[in-house]
Amino acid sequence: MRKLLFFIPLVFFLILGAVFYSQLGKDVQYMPSALVGKKVPNFTLVSLGDDQLYTHKDLPKTSYLINFWGTWCPACHVEHPFLMTLAQSGVPIIGIDYKDQKDSAEQWLEQKGNPYQMVLMDEMGNFGVDMGVTGAPESFVVDSSGVVVYRHQGVINAENWPDIQGYMK
Amino acid sequence: MMFIKGIFLVCGIWLSLSAVAQEQMAFRSELNKTRYQNLVEELRCPKCQNQNLADSNSGIAVDLREQVHQMIEQGKTDQEIVDYMVARYGEFVLYRPQHSTATFLLWYGPFILLGIGLVAFIFVVKISRKRRGRDE
Known part of the structure; x- marks a missing residue:
């Protein structure tokens, strides 16, 4: 019986080892979004191009992507061609021009093409804060009932798209 | 003598650097200023993860500091401001979890x-x- 007591440290070590091992390889930058499972927050934003006011009621009734981008963001340049292919394959993308200049954003879309069904300007970044955005590019999957089901931080590319696509219902 | 002067100079520059992350902000009262300081130290920057809002220079931290400043000046309570941040960024932003x-x-x-x-x-x-x- 007393000899068993000597094994307590070993048992502790094994338990701790198992806990640490299960945490290995996890993305430490990953941060759960507080918005998943909630409706897209209410907004009133001006659209790029036609200067119209849009609200959350004007969002698509099907499943779609919300993509935060800006001409100031280097990774958005990397992401843009892939968004073009997505748009061509029929994925509805709502663009939020995040903390950007109207002129340079319009020029960007003219030169590189426009993958967005609608582009809204969030010049002050207030809608970004409401969505819990930490930077650009950042994308959200919204399902057909208007609920945010997934958030992706960083560039969408051919590698991670199948995972993201899985949430589009 | 020159050596000591040099040390003082370096220390002075170093101390002033730590204050660079924060913008100049006007507050209606000393109390509001103290509340602001406490909040930006308690709230974590969602982008940089291991810095609080006070220390970070990232774009989102600047925005959130401004948001905290505005909400304080609008007369919101500390709890309302914390709830606002948690609703958007999750419990992650709290250095002291609930x-x-x-x-x-x-x-x-x-x-x-x-x-x-x-x-x-x-x-x-x-x-x-x-x-x-x-x-x-």
């Missing part, structure tokens, strides 16, 4: 372990005393 079932072990785990250790200690002491009593 007490809930999910954070139970985090808050009380050390005390539970201390209790177990204490019980084990008393147990061992009692056993060895008993044995010594028997040996003599």
